[in-house]
Amino acid sequence: MIEPSESFGDMLTHVWHILPLALAFALPVALLGGAVLYRLRGRSLVTSLTVLMLIPVLATFAGVLGISGFMFTPALTTMLLVCLLVGVVTVPSAIILGRAIARRSVWEREARERERAAEAARRDLVAWISHDLRSPLAGIRAMAEALADGIVSEPGEVADYAQRISGETTRLSGMVGDLFELSRITAGALRLTLSAVPLQEVISETLAVQTPVARQKKVKLRADADIWPVVAGSDPELARIVSNLVSNAIRHTPPDGTVAVHVGIDGDNALLAVEDGCGGIPLEEIGRVFEVAFRGTQARTPDRTSTTGGGLGLAIAKGLVEAHRGRIQVHNHGPGCRFEVRLPLAAR
Template sequence: MTDTLLIAAYALVAGGVVGAAGAAVLRLLRGRSILTHIVVLLAVTVLAVVAGVATVARAMFLSGHDMRVVLLTVCAAALVSLAVGVIFGRRLAAAAVWAQQARDRERRLEAGRRELVAWVSHDLRTPLAGMRAMAEALEDGIVADPATVAEYHRRLRVETDRMTRLVDDLFELSRINAGALRLVPTTVPLREVVSDAIAGVAPLAAGKRVTLVAAETGWPTVRGGERELARVVTNLLVNSVRYTPADGTVHIDAGRGRDGVWLAVSDTCGGIPDGDLDRVFDIAFRGERARTPDEQPGGGGGLGLAIVRGLVEAHGGRVGVRNTGGGCRFEVRLPAG
C-alpha cells in the first residue's frame, strides 16, 4: 500500500507540474482560436501522462530497455491521441464557425425584417392616406370637375397598382426567406426570357426616354425555373431603368463561361457609391433616393434586388454589381445545367 501511494504521489506531482504549465500557456492564448485551445489542451494532457509514467518508471528502477519500451509505448499512444484530437478539434472549430455565421445571419435577417416592417409601413401608409383623401373627396362631391375626377381615378389606380406590386414582392420575399420556394427546373432559353422581360419593361423605359438594347447573339440556355428567371431579368431591368437618367441606355447580354452561364445588365446611371455596393441587394435598400416611392410606373418598395439575390441563390448561383464607366453592371452567374 505504501508503494502504491508513493507511485500515485509521484504521478500526481509530475502531472501537476505539466498541468500548471499548460494552464499558464492557455491563459496566454486566450485570444486564439478554439482549435488552438483544443490542441494545447490535448498536448498538456498527453505530456502529463508521459511525465507521470516516466517519473513512476524511473522511481521503480526499471532497466534501460524496459524504460525505453514503456516510453515508446506511451509516446505512440500519445501521438495517436493528438492526431485524433486535432481532427476532432478541426471539426469542432468548423462547427463553431458555422454556428457563429448562422447567428450572425440570423441577426442580419432579424435586423432586415425590422427595417422591412418600418419601410413597408411607410410605403403603405403614405399611398393609403392619399387614396382615402381622394376617395372621400369623390364620395362627398368636393370635386366635380370632370378633369379632376378623372385625375383622381387615375391616381387611385396608380396607387392600387403600386400597392399590389409591393404585396407581390413581399409574398415572393417571404417564400424565399421561409425556404418555401420550390423550383420547377426546365431548359430555359434566355433569349426568350429576356425578350418577354424587355416587352414588359418597354413602357416604363419609353416614359423615361431610356433605350433598351439586347445583344443579338450569344444567348445560351439554362436549367432553372422559368418564372423565377423571368422575375430576375425583369427586376434587374426595372431597377436599371428607374435609376438611369433620361436619354440613357440599358444594355443586356449573356453568355456561357467555364463555370456556367452569365447574364449582365449594364446601365448609364452614373455609378453607385462604393459604400453602397455591398448593400444594394439588402432588403428595402434604396441608396440615396427618398423613401417615398416615385410616381412613375415600376416604383417599388426597395425589394426588387433582394428578390433577385434570393432567386439566384435558390438556383445555386450568385449575383453581384460593379461600377463601370458612367454606370454600373449587374451580373448573374448560374451553374451549368
C-alpha cells in the same frame, strides 16, 4: 493483529514522506504547462486541448522521476512506460476532439450570425414595407375622402383623382405580389418547371412592356446579342428576372441616359448583362444591392412617377437566378453599373 497495523502505519509515513517531493517536481511542470496554455490562448482549439492533455501526463512523469531519485528500477521503467502509453493515447484523442469541437463551434457561430442577420433583415423589411404600404394607403384615403365630401367636383379633377387612386392601387398590388414572391423564395416553396427557353423571346417581350416606361422617362432602351442562347429555365420566372433588372436600370438612369441589354454565351452559361447610367454604386454599398428592401438611400418615400415596390426587385431577381442554379453579380461600369446574370444553357 499488530503487524498489519504497523505495516499500514509505515506505509502512511512513507507516503507523507514522498508526497512533498512528488509535489515539488510535479508542480513546476503543471505551472509551466499553465503558462504555455496561457500563451497559446489565441491559437486554435486543437492546440489548447493537446497542451491541456499533456500537462497532467508530464506532471505525473516528473513526479515519478522525482520520488525515484532518477534511479531507473524495473518499477520506475514500468511507470514511465505507462505514462508514455497514456500520452500516446491522449494526444491523438485531444487532436480529434479539438477539431470536432472547433468545427462545431465555427458552425454554431456562423449559424448564430446567420440567424441574427436574418432577424435584422426581417425587422428592416417589416419596418420599411409598413412605411411603404402606409404611404399609398394614406394617399388613397385622402383622395377618396375628398371625392366623398365633394371637395373635388370638377370632372377633370375627379378624373385626375381617379387616375391617381388607380396608380396607387397598382403600386400596392405590385408590393403585395413582390412580398408573396419573396416569401416563396425564402421559404423554399418555389418549384420551377424547367424547359428549353429561348432567351430572345423573353427579352423581347420584357422590353416591349418596359419601353413605354422608358419613353416616359426619356431613357433610351436597346438590346443586342452576340448570339441568342437557349437556357434551361422557367419562362415566367425568367421574364421576372429580366423585368426586375431592366425596370431597376430605368428607374436609376437619368433622362437622356441609356439602358443596354447585352446577351451572349460565357462557357457553359448564357450571359445576360444589363447596363444603366446610374452614375455608379458606392463601394461600401455595392455588396448590399441584393439585400431585401435596400434602395441605396435613406429616403423611403417611393417615386410617384413609377410603380416601384418596396425595394424587393433585386432581391427577388437574385433568388430566382439562384433557383435556376445561376449566378448574379454587379459592378460599376462606365457611366453606371452592370448587372450580369449567368444561367445554365439548355441541353442540346
